[in-house]
Amino acid sequence: MWGFLTTITSLEFKGGKAFKPEEEHYLCMHWTVKRIFQAVFTVYVVVTLSFALIRLMPGGPMDYLRATLLGPDQTGTVDRERLNRQIELYMNINPDQPLWEQYVQYMSSVFTGDFGQSIWFNRPVAEILLEALPWTVFVMGIALLLTFAINIALGAIMAYKEGSRFDISMTFLSIISTSIPFYVGAILFLLFFSFTWELFPPGSRVNARLDPWTFEWIMSVLHHATLPILSSVLIGLGSGALIMRGNSIQVLGKDYLRVGRLRGLPEGRLALRYVGRNAVLPMYTSLMIAIGNVFGGAVVLEEIFTYPGVGYYLFVAVEARDYMLLMGAFILITVAVVVCLVVADLTYGLIDPRAKGGGYDEHA
Template sequence: MSYLLKRTAQAVFTVFSVITLSFVIVRLLPGGPADFLRAQLIQQSGGSLTQEQINQRIASQTNLAVDEPLYVQYVDYMAAILRGDFGTSTWHNEPAAAVLGPAIPWTVFLMATSLFIAFVLGVVLGAFMAYREGSGFDVGSTAVSLLTNSVPSYVIALLLLTFAGYRFGWFPTGGQYASGLEPGLSPEFLLSAMHHGALPIVSLVVASFGGWALNMRGNSIRVLGEDYLRVARLRGLPERRIALRYVGRNAILPMYTGLLIAIGFMFGGSIILEEIFAYPGVGYYMIQAIGQRDYPVMMGAFILIAIAVTIGVFVADVTYGVIDPRAEGGEARESY
């Protein structure tokens, strides 16, 4: 129980620190959002707005009452963020939460699908590589895994977009689904969503499955050398049972933490890909916000990404002892 309380406190402190950092960036850095908005409002109004009106607009867009003491601004900012109020987007002219909220399911769909496919493909391939260690299949698969794991996903994305998108026209080059379709669970909409998400999903799978395969191969080879496998074979246990229940289970366990952390990175892992494929997810709006200096959307996306990663690490820490009873309590259960 003390371990759970400790990890919970660490997770809460991390999220609290991230929100505090966003306050510092917004309020204290020279040339930050408040200063930028002030200069923009003065220029646009041509001097027709009073200082009080300018401060009110800055407060509505950044959640900062610039005419209040710093500690009051901090408390108000923290309270607004905890309510899910990231301020008003200066580019979209609507709450930043309203901009990012509809984009979250699309980023989750993109990243969760690609992560699931890459993980399953990597685990299966890595297990076969380990069982055929030193064979031509192992050498060739290792080379392919190293190559794909070394190439950034955005390079693969550009190649797929150029050939499968523009040159041959097999897949759409932007959007979440075909225009004119009503979002829902209809077969037409689901097929269109998969068609539009195919290229970014393939890009992420190709760029990441090799890493999972190499990890699984290394873990499996280590497990295959354990004494208890020799005992299992001497007992006459079927090789299929040994492969699945002894080798596979123990080889996957060390990858569990990395999988949950990868889930946490879902919101930030697709930033460049969503921009390349004009796929309106959280990463797409974050890149757009950086280009337009839309600080409320930018900081909202930053906070969402940080919270997702923190939750992923937290879940990995508190559940690892459940899936692996050999894990001890306390510091021995730390996943990083």
């Protein structure tokens, strides 16, 4: 799925030819409109797919819901009309209508923000997800930014000291940390920090007895979020640092760095504006994709720390065969990835001037 999205995105960087600056703005607008249109289309296709899944899955949500409503003995006294009304309430689909009407109804409700009713929690899906969303964004966002910042700094230092003992040992550690699945780390953290030393709480988002937005409440939020963030960051280090190291080494070999050095530029400027800036460029898109994947990546982590965010609910939905909640979370993740990719594409030109135009073609 994500591969497919990335392909759509990466296609955009081809086909650039030299054009003059005055036309640049004009072309940019085309491109932006086109890109947004593509994104909307992708979301549309995904929602359509979710409709098809609901309809077509054998033993799928329809059958499941019917079975649940009819009760275990399948002889329930519920009449067919009431049953269908129930199904419609939960799933935005009335099985008695012709297919196209079902489709239109489903699509229009999804696009107006109505994802149906969760069977397990017996609450609207949208409400559950909306309530969980900020918590996941909070935990995963901080974890992600920290991971990237540390990885970039680490990778740049490793590149500068290429071949030194620091570089070799960090490369070794990076490979180890990359090969450990993060949930192993998370479970170890839980074991030592929560259960053995009791430094951090083993679950939940905040001490529910506190009033929101007081100082104690904020401290409690941070206290609860520490372990998930820490485990995600520590295990996330490594691969990013190795990529950054490779990029930086490449930039360090460039002529412009040599010329910059000959021009007597201070080392600090060379490190930040020359090496850092150019080495980070290729990582920007992967950062945006990672942001989009935050909700998906949070599933196991939030489950381990029983941290009720989007991922936690997704896990519950899978276990409870709560299809509507599952679909809601699924669509949410899709939208997040698509939006982040669009943002990445549209903003890439801001950080890399070369992405705007094609430049002059040297070879006729």
